Amino acid sequence: MADKPMIQLKNVTKVYDNGTVGLNKINLDIKKGDFVVIVGLSGAGKSTLMRSINRLHDITEGDIVINGESITNARGKALRLIRRNIGMIFQSFNLVKRSSVLRNVLTGRVAYYPTWKSTFNLFSKEDKQKAYEALQRVDMADKVYSRADELSGGQQQRVAIARVLTQNPKIILADEPTASLDPKTSRRVMHDLKMLNEEFGMTVVANLHSIELAREFGKRIIGIRAGEVVYDGAVENTPQEVFDAIYSGKTKEEINA
Numbered sequence: 001m002a003d004k005p006m007i008q009l010k011n012v013t014k015v016y017d018n019g020t021v022g023l024n025k026i027n028l029d030i031k032k033g034d035f036v037v038i039v040g041l042s043g044a045g046k047s048t049l050m051r052s053i054n055r056l057h058d059i060t061e062g063d064i065v066i067n068g069e070s071i072t073n074a075r076g077k078a079l080r081l082i083r084r085n086i087g088m089i090f091q092s093f094n095l096v097k098r099s100s101v102l103r104n105v106l107t108g109r110v111a112y113y114p115t116w117k118s119t120f121n122l123f124s125k126e127d128k129q130k131a132y133e134a135l136q137r138v139d140m141a142d143k144v145y146s147r148a149d150e151l152s153g154g155q156q157q158r159v160a161i162a163r164v165l166t167q168n169p170k171i172i173l174a175d176e177p178t179a180s181l182d183p184k185t186s187r188r189v190m191h192d193l194k195m196l197n198e199e200f201g202m203t204v205v206a207n208l209h210s211i212e213l214a215r216e217f218g219k220r221i222i223g224i225r226a227g228e229v230v231y232d233g234a235v236e237n238t239p240q241e242v243f244d245a246i247y248s249g250k251t252k253e254e255i256n257a
């Protein structure tokens, strides 16, 4: 029997309180180990999709299933356990700026501790070792005691990647991970995400604004427009004209013509 999907969206609709439809009846299965690139114009619903998957937003209708478990109505410990398997990478890095690189990376382990231990920073020796090794993987071990706000944007994003590696989730949601970075640094960060995908088998879902990066690093491309899926295909089978059409926000009919 085929593996169950790592992420499943079943008829998912998200309507914001002001009536804006963020997602409109989305159905998607994302398989384990995939590298999915989500593409669409500003306002298409990409961030809404990401935020719905780990339930930073509650959806209005439908169901989202993570590795066989519904996150839609999960509560308390069950929700925490599902979320532990979902790592986030943000455009703005989301590091604690005044803390050291090591402490930032160790926060990837917080979900594995009772609250009181993580509050008092009582991380085990093993976890400190894990954090250090993760920093080595992204070539940031020499900055382990630097303060996060002493680093460049690209370095901060690599620390965020080390944090997610230390968390050891099954899924990584990367919301415009390279939007604040120059082209060379962007490729470096994408290489690090590729490493998490290929060496650690993590399933990656990334919003990307760059066609070149989507083509080079994505395995599957999903186009979104007005909260709906307008294209879904393997990157290797998607011709350049179709890429251009998705990126320019064309309709489903125009893209698939």
Ligand SMILES: Nc1ncnc2c1ncn2[C@@H]1O[C@H](COP(=O)(O)OP(=O)(O)OP(=O)(O)O)[C@@H](O)[C@H]1O
Binding pocket: 016, 017, 018, 020, 021, 022, 040, 041, 042, 043, 044, 045, 046, 047, 048, 049
């Ligand atoms: N908190 C909110 N309240 C009301 N409407 C919202 C909210 N967040 C997003 N929206 C609306 O939902 C739609 C989808 O927004 P979303 O942020 O998901 O788009 P996006 O594709 O990620 O855009 P961008 O590329 O600019 O980040 C837009 O019309 C947006 O204005």
